[in-house]
Amino acid sequence: MSKVDDKKEKKRKDLVDAAFELFSEKGMVNTSISDIADKAGVAKGTFYLYFNDKYDIANLLIYQKTGNIFSNAIRALEKVKILTLEDEMIFIADNIINQLSNDPTLVNYFSKAIDWGRFKEAVDSKRDSGEFDFLKAYNDFFRRYAEYNIKDPEIMWFLILEFIVSSCYSPIRCNQPYSLEEIKPHIYKVVRLIVKSHLVEGADNLI
Amino acid sequence: MSKVDDKKEKKRKDLVDAAFELFSEKGMVNTSISDIADKAGVAKGTFYLYFNDKYDIANLLIYQKTGNIFSNAIRALEKVKILTLEDEMIFIADNIINQLSNDPTLVNYFSKAIDWGRFKEAVDSKRDSGEFDFLKAYNDFFRRYAEYNIKDPEIMWFLILEFIVSSCYSPIRCNQPYSLEEIKPHIYKVVRLIVKSHLVEGADNLI
Amino acid sequence: MSKVDDKKEKKRKDLVDAAFELFSEKGMVNTSISDIADKAGVAKGTFYLYFNDKYDIANLLIYQKTGNIFSNAIRALEKVKILTLEDEMIFIADNIINQLSNDPTLVNYFSKAIDWGRFKEAVDSKRDSGEFDFLKAYNDFFRRYAEYNIKDPEIMWFLILEFIVSSCYSPIRCNQPYSLEEIKPHIYKVVRLIVKSHLVEGADNLI
Amino acid sequence: MSKVDDKKEKKRKDLVDAAFELFSEKGMVNTSISDIADKAGVAKGTFYLYFNDKYDIANLLIYQKTGNIFSNAIRALEKVKILTLEDEMIFIADNIINQLSNDPTLVNYFSKAIDWGRFKEAVDSKRDSGEFDFLKAYNDFFRRYAEYNIKDPEIMWFLILEFIVSSCYSPIRCNQPYSLEEIKPHIYKVVRLIVKSHLVEGADNLI
DNA sequence: TATGAATGAGTCTTCATTCAT
């Protein structure tokens, strides 16, 4: 890769990083393109050489950040030996929660800049971009569970994800109404309950 | 109350109602003070006689709407005879979900105009205003459970609420990834599991 | 009319006048809304209280200025006693040329800001505005000639108008290649020739 | 001419051609230097190696295109045998009108990118450039008529040219208010009238 | 020569807020 391309890639990254920090701090609405360009140390016009508008960069961010969290969790899972489906879900839950709690900016970002509408839009807009194949990763992961005796596995996964994100959100962001450490065991307990309730009784659910 | 005061109160209400409809339709960001004043049928300057800015009226709205949902659920609960704590929680859950799904404007409003940051801010900003005592209502409700043999009742309530809101949000808003009717039984099942896991074993949990 | 309305009308007029001068000086393309507002002595935002954009004010201008020239010529015609159709056309031609040559700004304006496409657009956009009924005036005027023995009277009128405007344009604007006074008799001679060639031979063309 | 010079000349031509097409399509105002460079297949910076700005290339274009029309008409005239001055003028008029109506791009170009102010500016800016000697050609052509018994021949020519261009412009561009075919005979008739009125009576006007 | 990344001045447009009436 040439020196020029290196520079361009760096500049693009600077812009994305600046946008991420600003979105996390102030929310997307209160972040202007000027702000992003300033923080990235480039001229306003330069922004438009790399992105069409704020939403363009926001979609990329959502896609990247979500994809990262997800793929990190899966990679970590593949490195360990876990015996039951229940424990596997707990492992994933724990890993995601830890990622979020280790990077407060990330939580802020999700809280300030994302809702489900925007998430879907982002995934759709990036679907064919060749960036990171989020949907493929999701489907690959999900296929693992197809072989086991789980009733409505997709619903189980939906319930668990929604539950994890919503219940650890306030604890991470503002330690309210409980600290993350206080609430974690309860979250895990509910995750286990959800998994158990989806296991077909009498079946062998060892992985 | 004098005729003048009546008029003022009506004007204030018109503004709040207009803001609610517009926020629900277009989101807060895309609603201008002009829009609100126009819809309320008053001059732009008049807005400032009643509210400081958009956020002022938004806080009031969040507070009112949330309070309403909550107190509606409790009032409904008081009119029926329910035998177990578990069933009572299900009743509340069902009531809240139904309120949301019966009033699309309300869901739109929550989806377009509220995030948790804004919610907390709103509650804080109103805490001492004496408007509608949301926190008192919450505490009153909660005290009922103090007498029963529930382990960490507040945490239980926190988990349940977070779970309900997060898991029925997308189904109501966009029927995705499941319709509300599909997901409802699963939500209730998990609510029961959470309640059960908080019951002190062997205790009498009839209400 | 109230004091406020007076002020508004004055402000609107100031904006129109400023736009007219600037369009005439620099052409529409090189005139920004900032320029217009500055010259009119109002804030930029004020412009948008009166007009949607540059084209809005430009349409109004074209319509007004063209309408004025035309109706001035007709009013003048009505005050004099002219015997032949030929002389009447000469009178109109002379009157229009004099209006243009007496107001250099006007000529500049037509040269810098109008082409036929824009003219038609302007007339269309104002057709139902109730401003000045240019088309009606035109038709009324034209109907006068319907009774006389003129072959293709509309074409005659078209040829004469195009000829007048085009041939006195450069002389008025830059005295090139001839001064207006030099070229005038030639223009009138051609106008007479055109009229004559449209008279049905042997007919009585006294008015 | 060296290979390098060939290449340079080709590049210059590509830029001019690209500009011509774009100006004709979208008008000068809506054509950016980027557009021109893109269409010509060169880098934006390259544009500045050949031209100073948009107006530079526009002037060249006006000069070239106008010169072409004019010299085409003269070349065609030289190939035919015409008996009277009157017929010769009609021949020129017809030839110019046909050139314009046969090349819609050309008409678009004149309509979108030129006004008389720009034309004069263009001719002035090129007068000493040695490109194509438009004025010389004009004068040479004109000298032919000096020998005949024409009163004010230059004025005649001015009147005829202005008349032709102005009266066939709208018909060609938008078939309004008449089609070109409808208006042509009337245009020719007036041209004849103008020529006739400039002939010194009793003189021999055969060419 | 040729490139095209980078710049930043300039334009349009919106809208919260003020204030004279």
Next chain:
DNA sequence: AATGAATGAAGACTCATTCAT
């Protein structure tokens, strides 16, 4: 109390022009 005209700061976006490679 109510109005709504006026303001001007702020934001999105464009594009001619420069300059390092």
